[in-house]
Amino acid sequence: MCGILGVVATTPVNQLLYDGLQVLQHRGQDAAGIATGEGGRFHMHKGSGLVRDVFRTRNMRSLVGNWGIGHCRYPTAGSADNAAEAQPFYVNSPFGLMLAHNGNLTNAAQLKQDMFLQDLRHMNTNSDSEVLLNVFAHELQVASNTHQVNAETIFKAVAGVHRRVRGAYAVVAMIAGYGLVAFRDPFGIRPLVIGRNDTPGGAEYLVASESVAIDTLGFKLLRDVEPGEAILIDMRGNFVSRQCAERTVHAPCMFEFVYLARPDSVMDGISVYETRARMGDFLADKIRRTMPHLAIDAVIPIPDSSRHSAMDLAARLNLPYREGFVKNRYIGRTFIMPGQATRRKSVRQKLNAIAQEFKGRNVLLVDDSIVRGTTSREIIMMAREAGAKKVYFASASPPVRFANVYGIDMPTRSELIASFRSDEEICREIGADALIYQDIDDLKAAVRSINPSITQFETSCFDGHYITGDITSAYLQKMEHDRDQPLMHVADDDDSDGEGSDRYDHNDSSQLDLNLGRG
Numbered sequence: 001m002c003g004i005l006g007v008v009a010t011t012p013v014n015q016l017l018y019d020g021l022q023v024l025q026h027r028g029q030d031a032a033g034i035a036t037g038e039g040g041r042f043h044m045h046k047g048s049g050l051v052r053d054v055f056r057t058r059n060m061r062s063l064v065g066n067w068g069i070g071h072c073r074y075p076t077a078g079s080a081d082n083a084a085e086a087q088p089f090y091v092n093s094p095f096g097l098m099l100a101h102n103g104n105l106t107n108a109a110q111l112k113q114d115m116f117l118q119d120l121r122h123m124n125t126n127s128d129s130e131v132l133l134n135v136f137a138h139e140l141q142v143a144s145n146t147h148q149v150n151a152e153t154i155f156k157a158v159a160g161v162h163r164r165v166r167g168a169y170a171v172v173a174m175i176a177g178y179g180l181v182a183f184r185d186p187f188g189i190r191p192l193v194i195g196r197n198d199t200p201g202g203a204e205y206l207v208a209s210e211s212v213a214i215d216t217l218g219f220k221l222l223r224d225v226e227p228g229e230a231i232l233i234d235m236r237g238n239f240v241s242r243q244c245a246e247r248t249v250h251a252p253c254m255f256e257f258v259y260l261a262r263p264d265s266v267m268d269g270i271s272v273y274e275t276r277a278r279m280g281d282f283l284a285d286k287i288r289r290t291m292p293h294l295a296i297d298a299v300i301p302i303p304d305s306s307r308h309s310a311m312d313l314a315a316r317l318n319l320p321y322r323e324g325f326v327k328n329r330y331i332g333r334t335f336i337m338p339g340q341a342t343r344r345k346s347v348r349q350k351l352n353a354i355a356q357e358f359k360g361r362n363v364l365l366v367d368d369s370i371v372r373g374t375t376s377r378e379i380i381m382m383a384r385e386a387g388a389k390k391v392y393f394a395s396a397s398p399p400v401r402f403a404n405v406y407g408i409d410m411p412t413r414s415e416l417i418a419s420f421r422s423d424e425e426i427c428r429e430i431g432a433d434a435l436i437y438q439d440i441d442d443l444k445a446a447v448r449s450i451n452p453s454i455t456q457f458e459t460s461c462f463d464g465h466y467i468t469g470d471i472t473s474a475y476l477q478k479m480e481h482d483r484d485q486p487l488m489h490v491a492d493d494d495d496s497d498g499e500g501s502d503r504y505d506h507n508d509s510s511q512l513d514l515n516l517g518r519g
């Protein structure tokens, strides 16, 4: 996952894109970038780090124009902390293109080779998103027979992308002289929603990974981009859309509902908050059914993502819900940090136990998922150190046993605590007195209870079924081999200009003398 945003407005969009990326920060903490368009001219600034660290006042001032795109990165290809792989990516031909991508391509290596040999295109990074941009550029070039780009050619180019590219992709792109393009892969694995804002100057459109960005930026949620669909918004704010894939299946990523998305988002017509609450209900029923003997004194969530499931679980079991861990709000999400050592250290920095909530009690800790077991191991130890008698552990999702190839950085089975262990072994490994996992059918039922029209999900990390149908065991083995080391860190030279004190203060948009009309 990463956060992506695209907007065509009637006033400058630099502040809007910045604010939107801040709201999508939970989707990627590694790098951020913004590109804007001023007529046919692009401006861009990107770099490693959190949104608030990447942009300085002078960068924001240079992002001139009424339309643009933004990206915050959680790397799944190439390397972590590498400013060269920050997005958006740019190619000058045809017309001038900028692109930002959420997802992961599964045939990037083959495409890269084909494009070098057949299309004479060079790629300068190991990012699959740069490959995607070049495929789009090539298809647009082939489809264009005039010097002017039009909707027909863009739709043809997106259809060409769908034919050549495999994997997961939600995309926002800018075409110089035309406007904004957004599209989603034919399985709709990664989310993408559209918002609209009617102003005296005309309609404005915003496309974003999650509806939370649409709400907070003052737009109204229109709908999701359909799997395989492309939407175009020209620089005057005219909106057209078309289905560009020959065959579509709607199978959104289940892990978005479990962990990735913010609870206040609605994606594919499903409220993430309500879904997580329903996961708690189903899990409560399983506990009642399978472990009626557990004498639980209190249900305690592991902040942040499990709170809503834990609350409903406690209510359904008629047990007290207690907040036993305090989260340091200045530490980011642990799971999406690159490198296991950093993740482990961050759990202790991030969460601290309130001893009184544990002393002499049997507690049921609830988390949304157990992936590498980093959080659960530490937290159970902390609960015991705080004086808990028995520590039971419940996960609102099933065991994560398989690699993800669609934009979540868990490429190797060996790093997953559940891959080659039974539930009893996992329970021992994390040090719990009992362990309860959600069943996969209950997880699906929880999400479908909010929107029954979604009948399929991308659930490969739980069941090993890869929805795109092209993932072979040889592919998975190669990935395991290539990535048995976590993503490499590349030295950050971002502050080489020595002007670190000039960081942009997001609370003071008056620093932007070009920011007219947006607070």
Ligand SMILES: O=P(O)(O)OC[C@H]1O[C@H](OP(=O)(O)OP(=O)(O)O)[C@H](O)[C@@H]1O
Pocket (backbone or CB within 6 Å): 259, 302, 303, 304, 305, 306, 332, 333, 334, 335, 336, 367, 368, 369, 370, 371, 372, 373, 374, 375, 376
């Ligand atoms: O088994 P693990 O490898 O530790 O991964 C699972 C944990 O990571 C996530 O939390 P994270 O701290 O990333 O974010 P949150 O604050 O949104 O819960 C998730 O909510 C689990 O707590």
Ligand SMILES: NC(=O)CC[C@H](N)C(=O)O
Pocket (backbone or CB within 6 Å): 001, 002, 073, 074, 075, 076, 077, 078, 085, 101, 102, 103, 104, 105, 127, 128, 129, 407, 408
């Ligand atoms: N998580 C993502 O969406 C990652 C996007 C892209 N594959 C990258 O590594 O930069």
Ligand SMILES: [Mg+2]
Pocket (backbone or CB within 6 Å): 302, 303, 304, 305, 306, 367, 368, 375
């Ligand atoms: Mg968590």
